[in-house]
Each structure stands twice: as C-alpha cells, then as structure tokens.
Amino acid sequence: MKKKRKHVLSLRDLSNQDTLDIINSGVDYARGKIELGEQLKGKVIGIYFTKTSTRTRTSFSSAALRLGAQIISYGPNDLQINTGENIHDTLQVLSQMLDGLVVRTSGPLTELRTLKNMESMSLINAMTDDEHPTQALADLTTIKLHFGELSGIRIIYFGEGNNTAIALALSLTKFRNVTVYFCTPPNYGLDKSVLCYAQKEGKKMNSHIQEVHRVKSLPLDVDIIYTTRWETTGTIKDDINWRKEFEPFSVTERLMAQYPKAIFMHDLPAHRGEEVEASVIDGEKSIVFEQAKNKVHSAKAVLQWCLG
Structure with a gap:
C-alpha cells in the first residue's frame, strides 16, 4: 500500500x-x-x-x-x-x-x-x-537549541499581529507553562478567532496567551523579546498615519534594558530604525542570524x- x-x-x-x-x-x-x-x-x-x-x-x-x-x-x-x-x-x-x-x-x-x-x-x-507555520517551527527550533527546552518559555512579541505572530501563537500553545504576550498597536492585533483558539488550547497546557496594546502593561521577567518588520511582505496599510501607531512598539535599547536576561529575535528582513534599533539587532543579545541559519x-x- x-x-x-x-x-x-x-x-x-x-x-x-x-x-x-x-x-x-x-x-x-x-x-x-x-x-x-x-x-x-x-x-x-x-x-x-x-x-x-x-x-x-x-x-x-x-x-x-x-x-x-x-x-x-x-x-x-x-x-x-x-x-x-x-x-x-x-x-x-x-x-x-x-x-x-x-x-x-x-x-x-x-x-x-x-x-x-x-x-x-x-x-x-x-x-x-x-x-x-514553517517560520514558527524554525523559531521554536532556535529556542530549544538556545534554552534546551520549550516548556516554561516566556516571550513578549512587539508589533503587528501578522502571519508570523499567528504562527507563534498557534505553535507555542502546544507546550506546557508557556507565557506569551502579544503587544500590538490598537487595530493591528491578532485575528480574534486565532487569539481565542490559542488561548483555549493554551489552557490545556497551562500556558498563558494574552494580547495587550500598551507597552507599560507588560511583565519584566521574560526570556525572549521578538519582533517583525512593520510592513509584512506585499501588504499595504489603509491608514496613511499608521507609523505613528507603531512607533511606541519599536524595540529600542531602552526597552531591552528593562529585560536584562532576555535575548532578541526577529524573523527578518529587518528595517533598522523602525521596528528595532540597529544597536539591538546588531547587539550581543541578538540571535537573529542564528535564528535565520536554523x-x-x-x-x-x-x-x-x-x-x-
């Protein structure tokens, strides 16, 4: 057969x-x-x-x-x-x-x-x-290589609730005691049906998935800061002033200083000076090129x- x-x-x-x-x-x-x-x-x-x-x-x-x-x-x-x-x-x-x-x-x-x-x-x-989905599988491969385990990982994702964010939400709920905060600009969050599904699945694994729209609404003890570029391949935003909505969600040195134990991940390509400062993505906490290699x-x- x-x-x-x-x-x-x-x-x-x-x-x-x-x-x-x-x-x-x-x-x-x-x-x-x-x-x-x-x-x-x-x-x-x-x-x-x-x-x-x-x-x-x-x-x-x-x-x-x-x-x-x-x-x-x-x-x-x-x-x-x-x-x-x-x-x-x-x-x-x-x-x-x-x-x-x-x-x-x-x-x-x-x-x-x-x-x-x-x-x-x-x-x-x-x-x-x-x-x-294959981006998330590669990302989780990188996380396991770096930390040795996926259970218990704590992540904050900054930026739009795009296809990479959706894949992260769907994949991380498959592991125990994971905490993920999706910090997204208002009106640019994850699809509500995906978020509800991920939260429901996460409960089965004692994992916590939450979306917030204020950078100040976040815990300070996390393992990974993750972002993606603001303009996903081939997409155009309806609001001509959308960049003003996204600026507070940029990953800066000042923001990274609040998370001294966290590494930085990005799915690439990156726009330095927009979603992330050059000193962060090119800094010692960044593992983005290891992430790409994997x-x-x-x-x-x-x-x-x-x-x-």
Whole structure:
C-alpha cells in the first residue's frame, strides 16, 4: 500500500507530538547528529513562490538538495495560474509529477487546502497571508537549541499581529507553562478567532496567551523579546498615519534594558530604525542570524517529516 503523504499547511493540523518531532529533528540536524544525503534520494520537490523570499526559499531549496532530492523552482509568472488557471487544477497536475511542493502565495490558506485529501504529493505552506507555520517551527527550533527546552518559555512579541505572530501563537500553545504576550498597536492585533483558539488550547497546557496594546502593561521577567518588520511582505496599510501607531512598539535599547536576561529575535528582513534599533539587532543579545541559519535545519526536518 502506498504511504499516505503528510502536509504542513497549518500548525492547527499538527498534533503536539508532530510539532515536537519536527522541532527535535531540526535540533538534531543543527547539531550535526543526522548524516545528510539519503533521506530524500529520488524525490523531486517543487519550490513555488509568488512573493519575494530570501531565507525561506533558500532554506527549503538548500535543505532538499542536501537531503538528496532534486528541485524544480517556479517564479510568480512561470505557471499557468498567471494566465487564469485555477490553483486547484494546477495543484492536481503538479501532484502527478512531484513528490512535494513548497508554496508561498499571496492568498489565504484556504487556497492550498484544495490538495488536503490528495495522497500523491506533500504540500508545505511556506507562508500565506494568514499563517507562516514553517517560520514558527524554525523559531521554536532556535529556542530549544538556545534554552534546551520549550516548556516554561516566556516571550513578549512587539508589533503587528501578522502571519508570523499567528504562527507563534498557534505553535507555542502546544507546550506546557508557556507565557506569551502579544503587544500590538490598537487595530493591528491578532485575528480574534486565532487569539481565542490559542488561548483555549493554551489552557490545556497551562500556558498563558494574552494580547495587550500598551507597552507599560507588560511583565519584566521574560526570556525572549521578538519582533517583525512593520510592513509584512506585499501588504499595504489603509491608514496613511499608521507609523505613528507603531512607533511606541519599536524595540529600542531602552526597552531591552528593562529585560536584562532576555535575548532578541526577529524573523527578518529587518528595517533598522523602525521596528528595532540597529544597536539591538546588531547587539550581543541578538540571535537573529542564528535564528535565520536554523531555518535550513528546520526545513530539513519538515521535508523529512513529510516525505522521508
């Protein structure tokens, strides 16, 4: 019997154990505990990105090659979707030719779920408008490498409740005794349904998820300060004065001084002088480039989990 394909579309779809297995595998890859080259030998992986990408596209391409797969890369204008073919037909055709497809789209997650019940091709969400699951898996891999554990981690996230923030909320609720504060500008918070879901799931693990809109409403004893750029890839804000709303949520040296034990994380790319001061992201507390490097190790883990 042909083995059923696995997919990474949303963190909601992954069990707590699935999530931990992927993270642990990423940790092992990062520590050089797994020999490379044979895991995906004979597999063909498609890499289809309709939006710009440096880290995610490179990490999955590099990971697939290092695990022995061959890759076919598609740009935003390469497939017949660009001339009007619907994504369902495109995915169905590609599923007859590829073993796996890594996709970044400009649309919602629901576009990718047309392949949900197909068993011939694994599908990996490399970012949609409403979730960035592989970023969170890479981030948690980095956190576990740095702290040795995920349970009990305390995080403050500053900035917009974007797809990276959503992925963090959905992933961190899978671990015990985690505390996460999402400090977001008013009217730029997490989707309310996602926040409610994360809070409900968090209670099962004795974890606390909270959103606040004032920087002064935060605890001072945390492990990680996390931010993302204010303008998520390809998005435009309706309010022309939105920057004034975001300025109090910039991660500055003064803010970091309130958290002497905390490290700094950022999913990159960064705009120094906006969401973070250069002295913070380039300072000794920053692990952003370690975080970026671990994306390739996490990508190996995701690919192996789906296709290995």
